[in-house]
Amino acid sequence: MLDPSDTIAAVASPPGPGFRGLVRLTGPDAWAIALTGFSADRDPPDPSARHAECRAGWLTVDGLRPCLPATLALWPGPRTYTGQPMTEIHMVGATPLVQLVLAHCLARGARLAEPGEFTLRAFLSGRIDLTRAEAVLGVIDARTPAQLDAALRQLAGGLAGPIVALRDRLLDALAHLEANLDFVDEADVDPLGHSELAGELAGAAVEVAALADRLRSRDRPEGLPRVVLVGPPNAGKSRLFNALLGRDHALVSPRAGTTRDYLSAPCDCDGLTIELIDTAGLDDARSGIESRAQSFSADQADRADLVLDCRSPDTPPAPPIAADRPRLLIWTKSDVAPPPDPSALLATSARTGAGLAPLRSAIAKALRGDAADGDPIASTGARCRESLCHASESLQSASETLRLGGGDELVAIDLRQAVDELGKVVGAVVTDDILDRIFRRFCIGK
Numbered sequence: 001m002l003d004p005s006d007t008i009a010a011v012a013s014p015p016g017p018g019f020r021g022l023v024r025l026t027g028p029d030a031w032a033i034a035l036t037g038f039s040a041d042r043d044p045p046d047p048s049a050r051h052a053e054c055r056a057g058w059l060t061v062d063g064l065r066p067c068l069p070a071t072l073a074l075w076p077g078p079r080t081y082t083g084q085p086m087t088e089i090h091m092v093g094a095t096p097l098v099q100l101v102l103a104h105c106l107a108r109g110a111r112l113a114e115p116g117e118f119t120l121r122a123f124l125s126g127r128i129d130l131t132r133a134e135a136v137l138g139v140i141d142a143r144t145p146a147q148l149d150a151a152l153r154q155l156a157g158g159l160a161g162p163i164v165a166l167r168d169r170l171l172d173a174l175a176h177l178e179a180n181l182d183f184v185d186e187a188d189v190d191p192l193g194h195s196e197l198a199g200e201l202a203g204a205a206v207e208v209a210a211l212a213d214r215l216r217s218r219d220r221p222e223g224l225p226r227v228v229l230v231g232p233p234n235a236g237k238s239r240l241f242n243a244l245l246g247r248d249h250a251l252v253s254p255r256a257g258t259t260r261d262y263l264s265a266p267c268d269c270d271g272l273t274i275e276l277i278d279t280a281g282l283d284d285a286r287s288g289i290e291s292r293a294q295s296f297s298a299d300q301a302d303r304a305d306l307v308l309d310c311r312s313p314d315t316p317p318a319p320p321i322a323a324d325r326p327r328l329l330i331w332t333k334s335d336v337a338p339p340p341d342p343s344a345l346l347a348t349s350a351r352t353g354a355g356l357a358p359l360r361s362a363i364a365k366a367l368r369g370d371a372a373d374g375d376p377i378a379s380t381g382a383r384c385r386e387s388l389c390h391a392s393e394s395l396q397s398a399s400e401t402l403r404l405g406g407g408d409e410l411v412a413i414d415l416r417q418a419v420d421e422l423g424k425v426v427g428a429v430v431t432d433d434i435l436d437r438i439f440r441r442f443c444i445g446k
């Protein structure tokens with residue numbers, strides 16, 4: 001674990017040249033280090049001040065002559081982002097200058113911050129909970145307005161509030177239950193109202209389910225993942241589309257060019273619902289309606305989360321399309337002939353059903369892998385949903401035990417489990433594994 005009593009420093013301005021350069025420090029010696037070699041234009045800052053200070057002046061930096069014009073912003077702890085004293089050194093935004101100032105701070109006792117370490121300290125000092133820590137990452141990494149919106153809502157505590165309130169109520173119930181266990185013979189302990197407790201647990205289970213639903217809709221801010229079948233005419237795309245859906249939806253025929261418009265339908269892949277899209281076959285024919293149909297296909301492929309690139313034993317390969325989209329290479333009609341390179345192509349047959357289950361798993365894996373690694377909001381969703389599912393199972397088990405008269409000790413075990421799972425979401429119970437998963441994904445200086 002990183003030592004939170006070190007003073008850490010990092011460049012906090014964006015990489016590359018810019019208008020302003022910024023080095024940020026936090027920790028017990030943040031003020032002392034930033035003030036070393038600094039002379040203010042007017043009244044020097046008071047190192048023991050209990051309020052924020054800001055001074056323009058000159059910094060004497062190792063390896064740089066003359067002095068560097070700089071502005072220092074200083075905040076005493078604990079009412080800072082990290083809960084510790086903090087400073088920022090602002091200067092002109094030339095990369096070599098910023099690096100020299102960082103080296104100057106490191107030579108005076110600061111340690112280079114690890115990715116996410118500023119936010120880790122904010123979390124450790126109780127300034128923010130885990131969902132907000134992840135939202136900071138979300139705001140930094142957001143690629144679309146919808147992701148930014150979700151990250152900002154999360155940063156404002158939209159998710160944490162209801163979970164904290166629910167957890168508090170369950171903690172009360174748990175305290176009541178445990179008091180009854182320990183002091184069952186004492187006169188001033190309320191006898192436990194089992195029907196009241198059962199009502200509380202049932203209500204909590206409904207609330208947990210509703211929160212899991214909210215997360216599910218937040219998981220994909222822009223709707224279902226779009227998986228698009230492409231390939232040459234007659235490759236068997238439409239028959240594969242029908243086979244994956246489990247019903248006849250698209251027209252299938254031995255005539256090349258059967259599909260003109262694209263078709264779409266929701267489809268289940270190992271528990272993940274996708275929007276599966278069948279498109280017109282691609283070839284070099286570029287006239288009239290074929291060319292219009294092919295431009296629809298290209299448009300669909302360009303907007304795909306995953307392209308299913310189909311090749312078959314009896315058609316020539318299609319011209320390349322949507323090269324920058326993630327894709328799976330599919331070999332169709334494997335009942336007619338096996339794939340030339342089984343390690344690179346996923347062999348399927350819509351006629352026999354061979355290879356369909358592995359294809360469904362490969363689609364789910366490709367999309368889920370993406371969500372867990374690349375989309376911070378989705379990864380918060382996945383982590384929180386896991387905990388909410390466990391909490392809901394424990395609540396159901398507690399109420400079942402209660403209903404069967406199974407003993408208050410057992411109810412208390414399940415209830416504590418539910419409280420702990422909810423705590424994981426808002427950071428009240430933290431395992432190193434969770435911390436590692438979250439903070440390693442930050443960039444340095446945040």
Ligand SMILES: Nc1nc2c(ncn2[C@@H]2O[C@H](COP(=O)(O)OP(=O)(O)OP(=O)(O)O)[C@@H](O)[C@H]2O)c(=O)[nH]1
Pocket residue numbers: 231232233234235236237238239240251252253254255256257258259260279280281282332333334335336348349350351352
């Ligand atoms: N033996 C065999 N034939 C198949 C299979 N899949 C498709 N076919 C046949 O191949 C022909 C073309 O199938 P489609 O699914 O219409 O092909 P497509 O790629 O949608 O063609 P276009 O819509 O013209 O681009 C049809 O006669 C299908 O019955 C398969 O797995 N095995």
Ligand SMILES: [Mg+2]
Pocket residue numbers: 237238239251252258259279280281
């Ligand atoms: Mg077709």
